[in-house]
Amino acid sequence: MTTTPNQIAFIGDTNMTETADRIIDALRSGHDHLAAVVHGLTAADLTRPSGASEWDVSQVLSHLGSGAEIGLAALEGATGGTGAPDGDFNKSVWARWDAMTPAEHAEGFVTANQALVERYEGLDAGARSDLRIDLGFLPAPVDVTTAAGLRLSEFAHHSWDVEAAFDPSTTLASAATGPLLDQAGMMLGFIGKADALENRPVAVAVHTTAPERAFGLSVGETVALTGEPENADAVLTAPAEWWLRLVAGRHAPAHTPPSVTLTGDTVTLDDLRRVFPGF
Structure with missing residues (x-):
């Protein structure tokens, strides 16, 4: 099968709702898996070097947890019509997470990411097709497929960072691989x-x-x-x-x-x- 450039990005996808469904399902399975991994980590495990060269495992979880909070705020702003939170909001979230202990990073990640995944899961078919979300760092609001796809990319690769700390042969989650391959040209x-x-x-x-x-x-x-x-x-x-x-x-x-x-x-x-x- 030969894939053209237009098929590699979500732009131009003829069934955005179906694609959004696949991505949200991958966010759920990814969360459930990583949450189970995190619940089994010891205090020493949380401070091991991760697959991200400059972060330990707990810092990867901090990044994912703070990102989940910020992503949820953007999603709530879109559904509520208030728009994206300003830059001061993001800074306050980062400052709070930076002040947490490694154990708080782990616990906070599970709670924050669960809330974001549940909010995506709660979107009906109309919202999955028509809602536009201002993520704050792109020139225009994007659809649910794109917003959730960007989160899936971040989540899948940083989940790999966590697991690579314990198994160098670990791979990206199979549920995420197909959707991410479809969007590989975006960035x-x-x-x-x-x-x-x-x-x-x-x-x-x-x-x-x-x-x-x-x-x-x-x-x-x-x-x-x-x-x-x-x-x-x-x-x-x-x-x-x-x-x-x-x-x-x-x-x-x-x-x-x-x-x-x-x-x-x-x-x-x-x-x-x-x-x-x-x-």
Whole structure:
């Protein structure tokens, strides 16, 4: 199956409500899984280095918990017609979470994320199709599919950060992989670093498994997804979840399965790792 650029983003999706349903279901299953993991962590576990290089496990949970509070406020502002909270609100949330202990981060994450997931689950079909949410950092309000999809990306990758602290072979949740693959092009121009290859243009054919997709990665003046190139400089074959982790910077050799291969003489996996340093 060859995937075109328009199929890789949510924009243009013909059944936004169905897509929103899949994303919200993935947010629920992801929450239930990570909450169970968190409930089994010891005090020492919470201060272990996570898969996010600058944070320990509790700090990842703090980021997810504070993000859930801010996301819930934006969602409530959309449903109530009051709009997004101002920047001072966000700062107050971050300050409160920064002052918490590691154990409070863990407990607070479970409570805050549960509230956000329940609010998404409570949206009826009309809202899932027509509601527009001002997230505060995008130029215009977005639909539920986009807002929930951005949260799913954040949640799935930071859940991986938590679990990678204990198992370097852990993977992204399978329920999240399909929806995230569909939106993979949305932020690529922002998070990809085209200058990492020193102005050397590269066209890579990307073949993913679980699910199977074929498309192109172009690194030139910008980083973008394309249709599968006819004359690719290299062919990357990888599980879809690892492709997503590559784009998100969670791609160290220790976290790269043997099934990932790159053929071609002009670009290496380390080159691609430099293009996607992570966030």
